[in-house]
Amino acid sequence: MKRDFDLIRIILLEFEARPPSNIPLKFTHADYDPEIINAHMTLLIEAGLLDGTVHSGMNSPKHAFPIGLTWEGHDFIDSIKDPTLWEKAKKNVIAPFGGVAFGVLKEWAVTEAKTRLGLP
Numbered sequence: 001m002k003r004d005f006d007l008i009r010i011i012l013l014e015f016e017a018r019p020p021s022n023i024p025l026k027f028t029h030a031d032y033d034p035e036i037i038n039a040h041m042t043l044l045i046e047a048g049l050l051d052g053t054v055h056s057g058m059n060s061p062k063h064a065f066p067i068g069l070t071w072e073g074h075d076f077i078d079s080i081k082d083p084t085l086w087e088k089a090k091k092n093v094i095a096p097f098g099g100v101a102f103g104v105l106k107e108w109a110v111t112e113a114k115t116r117l118g119l120p
Contacts, residue, residue, distance in 0.1 A: 005094055005105070007032055007040050009086060012077040015050060015069050024052060024065035041066050047102060049073035079109035088112070 007029075014027055027037060041064035044050040050073055052066035069077065080086050093108045094100050114120070 001036070001039055002099065003043065003102075004032075004036070004040065005090070007037070008044065009077070009080060011037070011040060011044060012049065012069065012073055013081070015066065016074065016077050018068065021067050024067055027066070035061075038062075038064050044073070049076055076106055076109070079106065079113050085109065085112060085116075 010029060011027060015025070018025060027041065028034060029037060038061075041050060041052075042054050042062045045052045045054050045064055045066060048070055050064075050066040051068050051070050052064060054062050054064055056062040080089060089105065089109055089112070093105055
């Protein structure tokens with residue numbers, strides 16, 4: 001499975017909008033298969049952007065149980081929340097390479113946000 005950064009952004013924005021919870025939150029989206037959403041939420045938990053747990057059985061795929069954003073998740077979504085900045089990121093960072101390491105995308109977004117704020 002290839003990471004879908006649009007889906008990652010959608011998931012993070014959704015969890016940012018939700019109230020804090022200790023109960024795993026469900027997330028569905030009409031444009032995405034539930035298995036793809038689950039796989040991306042698993043990646044987000046493993047990357048430390050979503051707080052939650054990941055469970056897997058002997059012969060079953062991993063299943064994500066997210067409860068909210070981590071500090072790192074908040075920082076990342078703050079850096080790509082603006083739709084104009086996100087489109088610029090997709091055009092200048094993700095599309096030219098057909099994908100990009102998360103760290104590279106995050107570093108670009110933070111640098112771009114700093115530039116917009118006039119920070120060094």
